Every structure is written in C-alpha cells, then in structure tokens.
C-alpha cells in the first residue's frame with residue numbers, strides 16, 4: 192500500500208561558499224547575508240513555504256555553516272531538517288536527492304538558495320511543465336552571443352535565438368533525475384553546473400518555461416547590492432484612497448445608530464443590520480481602497496447571520512483586510528447628510544468610537560455633518576445619507 196499520495200519536494204542548495212561575492216575571503220556566504228531583516232536563504236525558503244503545490248522543503252547546507260543556519264531558528268511545517276552538502280553544487284544536489292523518500296515524492300524541484308526572488312508563477316509553471324521528464328525556467332539571450340574559448344579572441348558568433356540562460360527552480364520526475372545524478376556521479380568526469388544538463392546527458396526530456404529577470408542569482412557583490420535595493424522597493428508602502436456612499440430610509444422607531452452611537456430620535460433607520468449608515472460607508476470606502484469588493488459581497492443582506500448585527504463587525508472586517516496585508520488605515524473623513532437628528536452634538540463621540548473600532552488615533556478620524564438645504568430625499572427627511580473618503584497604506588504589489 193502506498194505510504195501517502197505523491198508529493199512535491201524542493202531541494203534548496205545552500206552549501207556554497209560564495210567565493211565570487213566574497214573574493215575568496217571567509218565572510219558570511221551570500222545565502223546568509225541580509226536582505227532587509229531576513230537572510231537571502233530565509234526569503235528563498237519563504238517563497239516555497241507559501242506555495243500550495245510544495246509539500247516538503249529540504250535545505251542542503253555546508254557543515255561549516257550549520258551553526259549559522261541553526262541561529263536562523265527557521266520553523267515551518269513543510270521545512271525538513273537540513274542535510275549536509277558536498278564540494279560542488281552537483282554533489283550538494285545529489286546529497287539532497289539521496290535524502291528524499293522516493294515512495295512519497297513524485298516531483299522534485301531543485302533551486303539555488305541564491306535566487307531569493309523566485310515567483311509563485313515560475314514554481315507553478317515548472318511543476319506543470321515537468322510532466323514529461325523535466326522543466327526549467329530560462330530567459331532568451333538579448334545580447335549578441337560570442338564564442339571565445341580562449342576568453343580573449345572571438346572564434347565565432349552564435350545564433351542567440353537558439354540559446355537560453357537557465358534559471359532555477361528546475362523540476363523533474365523524482366526517480367529519473369535521481370538515476371541521472373547517480374549515473375553522472377559514477378560515469379562522468381564533467382562537473383555539471385545545473386541539473387537540466389545532467390538530465391539532458393542522461394537522455395531525459397527537459398522543457399523550457401519562461402524565466403523571470405527578477406529571478407536573478409546573487410553571484411557578485413553588485414548582485415547583492417541590487418537585491419537589497421529591490422527588496423527595499425518591494426517592501427515600500429503605497430498610499431491608496433477609497434470612497435464610500437450609503438443611504439438608509441427612516442421607519443417608525445425611537446433612535447438611530449450612527450457611527451456606533453445611539454441617538455434618541457422619533458424614527459429609526461431601516462436595514463437588515465443595525466442600519467448604521469455611517470459605519471457602512473466607511474467600511475465600503477476601505478473595501479474600495481483595497482479593491483476588495485463591497486459590503487454587500489462580504490455581508491450579503493440575504494444572510495440571516497447579519498440580521499440586526501452591530502455594524503462595527505463589518506468595519507472591523509474591512510480594517511482586518513488592511514492589517515492582513517501589513518498595511519495601515521491612515522485617515523477617515525466621514526460626512527453625514529440629513530436634516531434631523533442634529534449630528535453636531537454627537538460628532539465627538541462618533542469620532543472616538545470609529546477610532547476605537549479601527550484601532551487608530553481619533554486625530555485620524557473626522558466626522559462632519561451637513562443638511563441638503565431641504566432638497567431631495569434627505570431634505571424631505573426620508574432618510575440619512577453618508578459619504579466617506581479613506582486613505583490607507585499597503586505594500587505595493589505591482
């Protein structure tokens with residue numbers, strides 16, 4: 192009986208010394224250098240940990256740096272204990288492949304720790320395209336390609352349209368790539384610089400999917416500087432603005448609820464929830480700023496669950512969507528439009544209550560009121576309208 196359904200693992204090779212970056216010194220290897228507050232390796236592991244099609248992450252590290260690895264205190268359900276690599280990248284990958292449980296793993300990805308900007312799209316693409324043996328991401332060559340075996344004199348110009356620059360992750364059916372690596376270790380003197388070349392040498396089919404210029408390998412000091420700038424830019428917050436507008440009609444009653452404040456009145460607002468038109472409009476403004484739909488989509492009036500509900504719940508939900516993106520609500524500007532009841536005496540309480548629900552300072556909340564000079568439905572006292580503008584800051588994704 193099979194142990195479990197076939198799974199997908201990624202081997203992250205991180206056992207190199209980074210000699211080209213460190214100019215032969217014993218400085219921290221590139222995979223342990225920081226990009227913002229996390230090491231290159233942690234960024235690389237996170238990219239796979241958050242991918243739905245990856246079940247197991249196996250880091251391969253050098254014995255010499257195992258205490259540095261332990262000091263990262265990495266922990267994730269998908270992350271296996273690291274294994275010790277070899278003297279070359281090829282040898283490190285081979286160690287990783289030998290440590291994998293062949294009865295569980297159907298597909299294996301092999302990735303350089305030194306490529307921390309690997310995207311979810313590339314991970315999905317190589318997995319999908321590896322069904323006939325293997326698949327790798329690769330970029331077309333944009334410079335003219337010269338062949339110069341002695342490194343100083345051009346012997347010929349190659350047809351660049353037929354050449355591609357290989358990236359990782361490289362995805363393979365597990366059994367054939369393990370066999371190919373075993374055969375290469377026993378029978379070949381060549382040191383292969385990637386796993387696709389071992390697969391090709393062993394006669395496996397390897398497909399190409401479109402690579403990503405951002406998925407650059409950190410090799411030299413200038414690559415690390417560029418990666419730090421890029422990570423900084425990725426973490427930058429952008430300001431977004433949203434608007435909201437809502438109307439509720441009056442019906443017989445004895446109070447209205449506005450901004451969470453109960454205001455005695457000879458009518459009430461009609462609605463499925465507590466009909467707090469002020470909180471609804473702020474909630475919608477936040478959804479607008481996030482481009483996350485509207486209040487009706489998140490809390491359908493057809494759903495009995497929201498009947499007579501305190502509208503603070505809706506506003507808390509909208510704010511939680513900002514927080515989930517590690518963003519913040521910067522300010523709220525609310526205008527309530529009605530002839531009666533008089534809003535002015537309640538503005539301070541509303542302002543504080545909205546600030547409390549949103550967990551921001553009351554200096555970031557403005558509550559204003561106006562009449563419509565007896566014009567239109569609000570002028571005739573048929574209901575209350577409210578509009579709001581909010582600004583938020585969230586990490587820029589585009």
Ligand SMILES: Nc1ccn([C@@H]2O[C@H](COP(=O)(O)OP(=O)(O)OP(=O)(O)O)[C@@H](O)[C@H]2O)c(=O)n1
Nearest residue numbers: 204205206207208209210211278279283304305
């Ligand atoms: N013996 C080795 C050599 C390399 N790698 C890993 O393979 C990836 C790609 O290799 P490379 O960029 O060449 O890294 P280094 O070998 O560290 O760099 P250099 O060649 O400049 O020394 C890196 O994530 C590196 O840590 C490895 O696991 N084991």
Ligand SMILES: C[C@](O)(CO)[C@H](O)COP(=O)(O)O
Nearest residue numbers: 280303357358359384385408
């Ligand atoms: C695997 C690789 O990143 C694909 O481009 C590359 O071959 C690694 O080469 P390196 O010399 O080990 O950096």
